[in-house]
Amino acid sequence: MTIEERIREIEDEIKKTQKNKATEKHIGLLKAKMSKLELEEESHKKSGGYGFSVSKSGDATIALVGYPNVGKSSLLNMLTNKKSTVGNFSFTTLTVIPGTLNYNGAQIQILDLPGIIDNAALGAGRGREIISTIRTVDLIVLVTDIQLKGLKRIVSELYKAGIVLNRKRKDISFKKTNYGGLRIHKPRHVDINISDIRDIAKEFKIVNGDIYIRENVDIDDLIDFFKGNIVYIKSFMVVNKIDMLHDENLLKKKLSGINYIEVSATTGYNIESMKNLIYKSLDMVRIYMRNKAGVVDYERPLILSEGSTVRDVCRKISREMISTFRYAIITGPSRKIELRVGLDYKVNDEDVITLISKY
Ligand SMILES: Nc1nc2c(ncn2[C@@H]2O[C@H](COP(=O)(O)OP(=O)(O)OP(=O)(O)O)[C@@H](O)[C@H]2O)c(=O)[nH]1
Ligand SMILES: [Mg+2]
Known part of the structure; x- marks a missing residue:
């Protein structure tokens, strides 16, 4: 049987199997088997992995x-x-x-x-x-x-x-060892069946090492983790x-x-x-800069991703900005009062920022 036929066969079996609590693990293992085969298939038909040459631009x-x-x-x-x-x-x-x-x-x-x-x-x-x-x-x-x-x-x-x-990447990591079997480390609040993890790892031929799981994960998350390159x-x-x-x-x-x-x-x-x-x-935030004369440029905001800090704002402006940074003044629709903040401060959408430098 070719790899492709084996994949087809497992696909069919997954389709035929009714999804419920009792078959969850069975399906998970089938999926793991399939992923492994798909990886094999991929490595057989290596033909470069380059994207079209299009240069990224914009925010x-x-x-x-x-x-x-x-x-x-x-x-x-x-x-x-x-x-x-x-x-x-x-x-x-x-x-x-x-x-x-x-x-x-x-x-x-x-x-x-x-x-x-x-x-x-x-x-x-x-x-x-x-x-x-x-x-x-x-x-x-x-x-x-x-x-x-x-x-x-x-x-x-x-x-x-x-x-x-x-879906989001889950907090799982793995340290390979050459012997000693598989050890699974997880905090008490993480609710997953240890034997499930072992069985799935085995499908990917992982039998030695330490697996750290720091949050709740399901079988799909584990398969993605072992598959890698996701x-x-x-x-x-x-x-x-x-x-x-x-x-x-x-x-x-x-x-x-x-x-x-x-x-x-x-x-x-x-x-x-x-x-x-x-x-x-795209979870972007718009930051308006106020210049030395006190004028705010509302036409051309700086676009950053949500969770960015004042440091990211400085970086976006110029490299030197961070080394000469003293503090920043922030106002904006989400702020009740004007704030004086440092580099690690998280910015909000439509904040108006004045950067004060040392010199
Ligand atoms: N009625 C109708 N026809 C549409 C609409 N959008 C696109 N079409 C028609 O659908 C056909 C395909 O449109 P394209 O924009 O070339 O489709 P595509 O997805 O880029 O196609 P490929 O480049 O071949 O993958 C054309 O004849 C369009 O005029 C729509 O909203 N309504
Ligand atoms: Mg087209």
């Missing part, structure tokens, strides 16, 4: 990912100043087309990519190039149409390529061509529990909401 980069012909290029054209070729057939776009969305003072680079399914049509290796490019973005917008074309397959293709959507990327879904929708209830039913937005690249319906959702999903 963040997002990718439009989806089945061919669902309207990715049409959306890029609506969202940005770019003209990517639109065609009424699959594989109109054969390379990556970047455009820029200016929103709330942020410059967001949007990559229009070829459809990632059946990418044999793009020539050998192209599929991997697309995947390597997707691995580097800050947000994945999954694009589909009202028939929900290719949705499930795309998510599973991404997962096979080590891209996990909408990237965690935020994502939301866009259902395009909503102007052609006949049965609203059917769509709602099929997508219940999924976070999505309905749009039309043809009529422009909900395009503004889509821009807003992109911006919101």
Whole structure:
């Protein structure tokens, strides 16, 4: 049996197995087996892992990912100043087309990519190039149409390529040893069955070493950890061509529990909401600088990621800023009073900052 056939077989068994508490571990082990085989398969067909040569620009980069012909290029054209070729057939776009969305003072680079399914049509290796490019973005917008074309397959293709959507990296680490068996270290509040961990580790041929688990994890988290080389990327879904929708209830039913937005690249319906959702999903903060004369530049905010500090603000301005920094004065809509703060202070969205230097 080839590796591919074995993967298929396990896939079928997972599908056949009813999901419940009692079968949870069984399914977990099957998934682990499958991941291991997929890794083997990957290492067999090594053909480089380089992304398309597109240089990143702006404050963040997002990718439009989806089945061919669902309207990715049409959306890029609506969202940005770019003209990517639109065609009424699959594989109109054969390379990556970047455009820029200016929103709330942020410059967001949007990559229009070829459809990632059946990418044999793009020539050998192209599929991997697309995947390597997707691995580097800050947000994945999954694009589909009202028939929900290719949705499930795309998510599973991404997962096979080590891209996990909408989950966070868990606090797990591993120190390999050459003998002594497997020791599992976890605080009392972490609730997981030790034998589950052992069994999954064994599937990845890990039998010696120390595993540290510092928060609650499930079987999927463990598989991802042992699999390695995983990237965690935020994502939301866009259902395009909503102007052609006949049965609203059917769509709602099929997508219940999924976070999505309905749009039309043809009529422009909900395009503004889509821009807003992109911006919101990127978790950015806007910082306005007040200059020596006391004038605030509200036109061109500095864009930083949520959780940034005054130090990050300084870094963004210039390298010397940190060495000459004395203190910063912060005001803003989320501040009741004016604050004097140091480099480690966390900034909020729309803070107005005055930097005071030593000299
Ligand atoms: N009715 C309708 N048609 C649309 C909409 N968006 C795109 N289309 C049409 O769908 C077809 C495919 O659009 P593209 O933007 O080229 O799709 P794509 O996803 O970039 O396709 P590939 O590059 O081949 O992967 C074209 O004929 C578009 O005019 C929409 O919102 N409504
Ligand atoms: Mg296209």
